[in-house]
Amino acid sequence: MRVLQSLRDGLARTRQAAFGRIAQLLGATEITEALWEDLEAALIQADVGVRVTMELMDRLRERVRREGITRADSLRALLKQELRAILRDPPPLNLGRRPLEVVLVVGVNGSGKTTTVAKLAYQFQRQGRRVLLAAADTFRAAAGEQLEIWAERAGVPCISGQPGADPGAVLFDTLQAARARGYDLVLADTAGRLHTKYNLMQELKKVRNVAAKVIPDAPHEVWLVLDATTGQNALPQAREFHQAVGVTGLILTKLDGTAKGGAVFAITRELGLPVRFVGVGEGLEDLLPFDADAFVEGLFDGTFANGGGIHE
Structure with missing residues (x-):
């Protein structure tokens, strides 16, 4: 439950600023054209994205018509289902089957990449992996020293x-x-770089x-670290990194410091990459x-069904 609570707390700003408004709209009222317009505006404000919002609205209208739904509280359940469908379950991690495995961690400057590498090392070590870090960010001053400090903590x-x-060479x-030395997992922290810099x-x-x-x-695995506070502005970054090195998964940082958590839907829908x-x-x-289940629930009210969510 501690992990579930951490996720719920991390989504507090997004829930309060954007999805709280959506939850209020979808209370015990009749479905009207004005409600549809308000819902569309609220989803866009929640940083879900115009394209994804339009697709959501089309699917919701069709389901309401087909299923004969008239109450907005029933529409709320449909919205949760459709949002969840965007966050398709990712394939199993491509790790744990070889004597030595390598994960590259990439991203732009300031995304939280170096600290994320240490957090990943900490988690994988707790799972029994023998982890070695590569401080392959030799471009930024003191980057290696920063990773060494975090590695010692982990x-x-x-x-x-x-x-x-x-x-x-590093x-x-x-x-x-x-x-x-018999390590079975190397996590490489690469230099943060602007996706528009061709040479980097x-x-x-x-x-x-x-x-x-x-x-x-x-x-x-190649994991791209994205700063959640940038919202949909992370999309062009992700496209360029994916084209350059074949990103296999996304890591969204600073979720607790932003109201733009809804961008997860736009990013995953546009890129087809798992978070x-x-x-x-x-x-x-x-x-x-x-x-995905815990994430969607946490956007609305932060409650989780028995057996759902993230488990330690």
């Missing part, structure tokens, strides 16, 4: 290079060390290629596995 080792060193050294995106491709040269089927984790705080335990 209780995992970290290999760094000199500032300005080749990030591919990853190469880390993978060689992991093999020699090309460098990221080279880092990916290094992983593949050392371990033929690596990287096994793997959400960040709801600064602590090592504040990175939660994403659970």
Whole structure:
């Protein structure tokens, strides 16, 4: 229940600022044209996105007509179902089946990428994995030092290079060390970069290629860290990173500091990529596995059905 409460608390701003209004609209009233207009406006205000909102409205109108629904409180249940359908269940993680596995963590500057790497290491270590971190962000001053501090908090080792060193070389050294010392998971923190900077995106491709040269089927996952406070502005970032390195999953950070949690629907609908984790705080335990059922419920009232939600 602690994890469920963390998610509920993390969604408080989004729930209060946007979805609280939607919940009020869909109270015990008759469905009218004015209600449809208000609901459409509220969904757009909730940062669900114009395209996704239009699709939602079309499906809801059709279901109301087909099922003969007249009360707005029944429409609320339909909306939850349709929102949940957008957040399709992701495929199983491509991890846990090989002697040594590699996860690249990518994203723009300021997205919370480095702290997220440490939180991931902490969680995987608690699951019994032997984790080694690669401080492949050699572009930003003190990035390696920052990761080392977080790695020490998480209780995992970290290999760094000199500032300005080749990030591919750092990853190469880390993978060689992991093999020699019996680690089974390498998490690589890559340099935060603007998705519009061509040369930096090309460098990221080279880092990916290094992983593949050392371990033929690596990287096994490429996770893109997105700052939830940017809302739908994260979409062009995600498209460029996906094109450059083949993103396999999303991590949404700073969910507790924004009212734009509704952007999850636009991002997943547009990209077809699963959300793997959400960040709801600064602590090592504040990175939660994403659970679509718990997320949708938490947007409206923060209550969860028995057996649903995120489990430790």
